[in-house]
Amino acid sequence: MVVLPMKEGDFIKIEYDAFVKETDQLMDTTHEEVAKEHDLYNERATYGPMSVVVGSGTLIKGLEEALKDAEVGKEIEVEIPPKDAFGDRDPKLIEVFPMNRILSLPEFRKGDQYPAEGMEIRINNRTGVISRIFAGRVRVDFNNRWAGRTLVYKFKVTELIEDRDDRMRALISSVYPHSEEFSFEFGDEDAVDIILPDIVKLDTNWAMAKFKLISDLRKYMDLRTIRLIEVYMKREEEEEHDHGSEHSHEHDDKAPAEKGSEGEKKGEEPSENKEASTDGEEKADEKKE
Structure with missing residues (x-):
């Protein structure tokens, strides 16, 4: 078991259930079953351990402070006052x-x-x-919904992320959903190429997420060159249309040959008739003689 405290910049996976102390209302969770039990389930949400970078501001201040006493695999319960959660009501x-x-x-x-x-x-x-x-x-x-509330977090650090690819994936998922649709390849030690999925091309939220991602990659992974690549492929329908057109042209090219071939077959009969006609002319000449 890895013993912490963790330091700023550590990559971890964390799961938690967060409740409002005064009402015991579920505020947030990484567990799908817990969300369903409390009628907080969102079919568009992604459940499971959350990848975060300690000190990146992804977690509320009180929870990040609590990580100092955490150990991988150890369940901890901590009470967080408003000033270290979502602030007091204004x-x-x-x-x-x-x-x-x-x-x-x-x-x-x-x-x-x-x-x-x-x-x-x-x-x-x-x-x-x-x-x-x-x-x-x-x-x-317009206050944050949870402003002025004392929160109770029950959390567990499930993993300390050390693999470079897993860290890359963690940073992407921390700023934008659908991280599994991104692909990337490291070049030199301080360079990476990121292939963007189609979903970001029309998403206005990506513009802000992009700058946050670039900032985090430079800060937490020491990358100097970051290339974001948009790939535009020809649509399958267009390819099928073009493919169909090629067949159409091939058919047109072959058509005259096929007609010619039929003509040749049909021409065999006139040829025979021509021979018959020649024989008739010879007999007529014989009678004249």
Whole structure:
């Protein structure tokens, strides 16, 4: 068993369940079954041990501090106050909007749904939660949902990542989902080529994730040259179309030959008739004589 404390820059895999102390509500988890038990399951989420770099800011401050007393394979429970979690609530981040302004938001324009307390909305490029509806007005709380809450983390470091390829994969997964769709190849000791999957080409979130990835690769893997490669392949449909066209042209090229061949076969009969006609002419000449 590897004994820690861990230092900044260590690559690890960690699994955890996080609860709100005051309500025992599940806030987050890396376990699929736990998420389902607490009605927090998200089919688009990826469950399982999470790859992180200690000190990278991926984890909240209180949890990273707790890693100093961790050992690989050892389960630890730690209580984290608001100041080391998501901060205290700020009254200035609570605003009131006219109901008409809220109803003008895209999610309400069709009339399929109506604003309700506890609903998360996005307005003025910020995400908030409707905390109260009264007299034609809507109060929206832009504080982090977990601000002001004391959290209880039950966690375990499952692995210390040492392989270079696994570290590379860990950094990609820490900034962008679908890390398994990326491929990469190290050249020199300080260079890497990363082949980007098609999914990033139209994803606006990739622009920000890209710069974070480059920064982390330089900081934690000492890479100086990082090449991000986009590959554009010809679509299969186009290839099939082109392939079909080639067959069509081949068929057209062969068609005259086939017609000629048929003509030759048909020409055999006129040839015989011609011989018959010649015999007839010879007999006619004999009678004249």
